[in-house]
Amino acid sequence: MTAEREILLEAKNLQKEFGGLVAVDDVSVAIYARTLHSIIGPNGAGKTTLFNLLSGMMDPTRGQVFYQGKDITGLAPHRRAHLGIGRSFQITNIFPNLTVLENVRLAAQAVGRDNFRMFQRAGSFPAYEEKAREVLGRVGLQGREGVLAQVLPHGDKRKLELGIMLASDPHLLLLDEPTAGMSSEQVPALLDIIRAIMADGDKTIVLVEHRMDMVMSISDRITVMHQGQVLAEGTPHEIATNQTVQSAYLGALYGDLAKELEDNVG
Amino acid sequence: MAEVKSDLTAAPNRFTSAAKSLRGEWLGLAVILLLALFPFLFGWFTGTSVQDGPSKFWQGQLITFFIMAVYAMSYDLLIGYTGILSFGHAAFFGGGAYTMGLFLTHIGPKIIGSYKITIGAADITEVLVLVAATLLVVVVVTLLGLLFSVVSARIKGVYFAMISLAMADAIHILSKATDFGKWTGADEGLHGIPVPMWINPTQHRLLFYFIALAFCVIMYLIARRMVDSPTGRVFVALRENESRVRMIGYNPVTYRTLSFVVAAVIAGLAGALFSLWNMGATPTMTSAVTTINALIMTILGGIGTLIGPILGAGLMQIVGQFFYQWFGARWPLVFGLIFIALVLFLPYGVVGTYRLKRLEWKQGWQRLWGLVAGK
Structure with a gap:
């Protein structure tokens, strides 16, 4: 210390x-x-x-x-x-019908400055997606990006929970x-x-x-x-x-x- | 090892989805082209004039369809994307219709009577009146949208659905109140709105047809782009899990308000165009029936798909036309039974079921049995 x-x-x-x-x-x-x-x-x-x-x-x-x-x-x-300040939840608190990648990407986007670009594609801001992929790698969910969050096994959902939190640094x-x-x-x-x-x-x-x-x-x-x-x-x-x-x-x-x-x- | 695998699986996915969207765009373009050529093709096949007869009639049917499609789509933005259960959508549609109707009936003629604005030789007073009326529609329905979102920030879920029903009903009562009958025509509504002659739907049906088609295409493109934007993604997240949305740094109130205002403006513009098309605005347009129509079109086509409500509006239009011929005034009863069956067996609507490639045959019978036997 x-x-x-x-x-x-x-x-x-x-x-x-x-x-x-x-x-x-x-x-x-x-x-x-x-x-x-x-x-x-x-x-x-x-x-x-x-x-x-x-x-x-x-x-x-x-x-x-x-x-x-x-x-x-x-x-x-x-x-x-x-x-x-990031927070994870005791009861898994994810976006069930969105992909694993989108779950984390949303959290990365939240702290950026592009939330109100209503007439541009979300895909034209690759920085958030890259951030999401990096975070998914850190929590051991690489390869599961395209899967819907709800079908993940419980252990992976807990990892996703952490990933969502980590995405906003x-x-x-x-x-x-x-x-x-x-x-x-x-x-x-x-x-x-x-x-x-x-x-x-x-x-x-x-x-x-x-x-x-x-x-x-x-x-x-x-x-x-x-x-x-x-x-x-x-x-x-x-x-x-x-x-x-x-x-x-x-x-x-x-x-x-x-x-x-x-x-x-x- | 795992990283290599992820790259290999991700790449083809990206390719196929790009190819798919490209194919979708071509299909969309083909449909738009077909609709644009429809009046001429119809006239050519039947050997009739584009300007009158059956061609004119079917142009009229399609105009109604285009406008109702936009209206249904605006409802889908709220219910399907942001996940707000609102039973007050008629307030926006009817609000837009009445704003347009009242302005053209009571204010427009005064302006046209006392001013003459020209560019060179062309008199553009009528055009400016129409533009002013449209801007006023946007302002009025934006305020209505804000009013609804203020309430939705405090009351959630099915409770909000009830309150929104009451709020829309208040506007409905206002629209048919005899106190304002002098202006609104009360129960009768506004009739014979002085629509500028150059877009008069009876005189210039073909022009109106193209205006309505362009309106539908443009509104679809705007809505499609918006749900795919960073903002739209937050709408969907809000539908999925509001507390998490807050915790990762989004203010739900901001996004819900935004969603409401956008949906209200699109619905309001649809209503305004509908009042031009009908050359009238009636209390039916602010009534719960109009809200329920939006709900039926959206559910029929597939909730949260945008293209679904458009198909739903088309189905409603065709069904309404033919069922009336077959069953007379009792057609809503027949349609109601079919609608119940659709909700039981195709809960994701036409588009949703197509995307899932799954018929809920067994679950449908189970749901029906649950309904009959009371679980």
Whole structure:
């Protein structure tokens, strides 16, 4: 880790209430640039809601979100995308009746300047298509360009999900359970993609994930959420050895998973 | 290895699709040429004059077809490409027709009576009045389109469909309100609109035929180019998955508004031309029946295909003509039954089914059974 600790994204006292239910309760978290920051916690801990607040899909009841030092609270999702925030979804969220190439090409086009050229062919802007092909190569979907997205097997749909996000060259990637629904054999390939993204050197990833082994091995920092609140934050080692996490959350809920955590960190 | 394979598979695809589109263009050109020559060929084959008799009658049928084809196409832009279920399309068609009719009836004669604008020896006052009326049509239906899109930004799906039906009905009520009867003719509508003599459809049927044909071809080319443009691709994406469209950086409201305005303008121009053709504008043109016609033509031909609604309009025109002869006033009943069968067995319309090369014979019977047995 570099000594310079530049904060890319910061949530301050975020609160989201649905009626009487407090889904995200006074959450403050700082994401450092060029790090992989994981958010873990049991189902219902408020991870996806937190993601919706960070990506602008929902507005917080209280609190603020800062990106590169600027207050982006209440900014519409499409504007955040133009600032360089990309998001993937836990439930596969693609364009089912469009080709794989078009799925990614649309995302590349979105951040360009040709969206309102109503009387020119989309094909006369080859830069977006080239970008899409390059991204499809990176996520391992080369050769599937002409296939309709809906007929892809689940694992490939998850890769496409990542590809759509990567096509706009975001600085900050919010990955909501990229391995959701994947079999264990499919996970390493996805892990490689994520590692390759980090190897670029200019990307920051916030990751929500349930697979503890994966989280422990690739994260720089981990935030543990429980019942809408931040329970603990630290390096994977700190989290695995954290007494509060162990007793209050990992020990109680996952049982021997706490042991597995320690084993993984070694 | 994989990259080599992708190059090999991609290249021939590009070739065949280019060849296919080229063949499509030639076919299109041939059809346009045939339609352009139709009045003469018809006259030649039947040994009658181009100016009157059966040739004139069939020119009239085709004029109606060209205009309704454009109207159906504009509906397809909304429902088939952007995926907006709107039941208010008659507001644009009728709005265009009434704007044109009212302007030519009440404002045009005053202008012609008090001004005389000439280029050299030619009096172009009438032409300018027509141009002004057309511009006004564009302005009015753009405003209507904006009104609808403002509502569609807040209310989605089937709820919007209901609201749009109500909005169009409000315009329908306005068009037949006795309060404005002095101007609009209320229930009767506008009749005998003073269409400039040089394009009068009764006097100069052949000229009007070519105007309507050119209108249809130009509108098709504009619509085709637009759905294939970067903007049009976003329309389709919006139909597929709105939340993802937002997340990758497009503002859905902007694109939905754009789609609405374009569809409204095309429908409005079709309506305006229809009022010239009919030399009238009646409350039927703003009614739900007119919206349902757009829906039927689009579904019949194939939703989201542009060429489908054109075929659908043609089918409707032919069916309407012959069914009326065969079944009299009860023809909509027969047509309704056939339409139900088509929706069950050809849900993708004529063009969609042709492209899929698949008849939904078995699924059709299953759907029918589900309908009868209540699932």
